[in-house]
Amino acid sequence: MFDLHRLRLLRELKHRGTLAAVAAALSYAPSSVSQQLSQLEAEVGVPLLEPVGRRVRLTEQAEILVAHTEAVLERLERAEAEIAASLIDLTGTLRIASFQTAALALVPTALGLLRDLHPHLRVHVTQMEPERALPALQARDFDLVLAEEYPSNPKPRPAELEQEDLLSDPLHLALPKPSDDPGTNRPDTDGPTAALRSLADHPWVMEPEGTAARHWAMTLCRNAGFEPDVRFETADLLLHLRLVEQNHAAAFLPDLVWNGQPPTVDLRQLPRGQGTRRIFTVVRRGRGRHPAVQACRNALLRAVALPSGRASDHTLHR
Numbered sequence: 001m002f003d004l005h006r007l008r009l010l011r012e013l014k015h016r017g018t019l020a021a022v023a024a025a026l027s028y029a030p031s032s033v034s035q036q037l038s039q040l041e042a043e044v045g046v047p048l049l050e051p052v053g054r055r056v057r058l059t060e061q062a063e064i065l066v067a068h069t070e071a072v073l074e075r076l077e078r079a080e081a082e083i084a085a086s087l088i089d090l091t092g093t094l095r096i097a098s099f100q101t102a103a104l105a106l107v108p109t110a111l112g113l114l115r116d117l118h119p120h121l122r123v124h125v126t127q128m129e130p131e132r133a134l135p136a137l138q139a140r141d142f143d144l145v146l147a148e149e150y151p152s153n154p155k156p157r158p159a160e161l162e163q164e165d166l167l168s169d170p171l172h173l174a175l176p177k178p179s180d181d182p183g184t185n186r187p188d189t190d191g192p193t194a195a196l197r198s199l200a201d202h203p204w205v206m207e208p209e210g211t212a213a214r215h216w217a218m219t220l221c222r223n224a225g226f227e228p229d230v231r232f233e234t235a236d237l238l239l240h241l242r243l244v245e246q247n248h249a250a251a252f253l254p255d256l257v258w259n260g261q262p263p264t265v266d267l268r269q270l271p272r273g274q275g276t277r278r279i280f281t282v283v284r285r286g287r288g289r290h291p292a293v294q295a296c297r298n299a300l301l302r303a304v305a306l307p308s309g310r311a312s313d314h315t316l317h318r
Contacts, residue, residue, distance in 0.1 A: 006040035077286035097133035098146040101256040109303035150216035172267040200226035205249040
């Protein structure tokens with residue numbers, strides 16, 4: 001019988017990449033992690049790690065063990081959910097990661113609903129972009145992640161994660177104020193692509209390279225026939241908005257930035273099929289039955305429907 005604790009260390013190594021990262025995440029000494037994995041190798045009777053430069057990677061046999069460990073941990077998640085469901089009151093800690101606009105527009109309202117319904121449930125929220133939050137969810141750093149998916153840019157759907165749609169958030173081209181210079185191009189009104197193309201020579205603000213939002217935005221501009229002059233890079237969409245308001249840049253902005261309030265800049269529609277991003281929640285497989293996760297998802301759906309959150313007609317059907 002293999003030691004489950006050591007199997008979990010092997011799984012952590014697969015998701016975190018290095019012995020040092022595993023040790024830091026679990027508050028162990030790296031030598032202790034290495035020793036535990038060596039003992040697991042002795043139990044299994046085959047090598048589980050092989051050196052690659054200064055790092056190590058899992059052998060084929062280790063990958064088999066990790067796959068079975070995932071199945072065991074999923075069953076334990078379900079057992080924990082069933083035990084929690086048998087209790088009258090929700091207790092413990094629910095760890096949530098959310099990207100900025102959802103954290104501002106939806107999470108505070110959902111927290112209020114959870115506090116009223118389940119006062120003994122402790123909720124811990126971290127603002128984190130999905131590119132980092134989803135791997136952290138797989139590594140068990142979070143219980144639920146709010147994530148986004150941009151048009152024509154679907155994300156991978158790992159089998160060990162479960163998604164549930166929350167809302168469809170409209171996207172817009174946000175225009176800087178027209179210049180008084182008669183030689184300056186003004187946004188064309190002959191259609192979405194023309195309006196986009198008219199800003200080819202204007203500075204842009206976009207999210208950092210490597211993000212799904214940046215890839216989508218660059219593709220949109222290139223399909224319109226130009227390479228955008230990206231002078232500002234930040235994941236902070238409130239800064240995107242401020243730069244547009246003060247005529248420093250053009251941007252692509254979602255409705256959630258205004259949180260139900262009237263837009264403060266001039267907006268144009270985007271080309272067909274590019275006008276909404278999908279927002280959804282993600283949990284590990286088996287965790288979706290946990291009452292705290294179900295309560296949080298229900299609170300988020302209510303936050304979408306409330307006037308202080310979002311209009312209910314944007315909610316996607318489950």
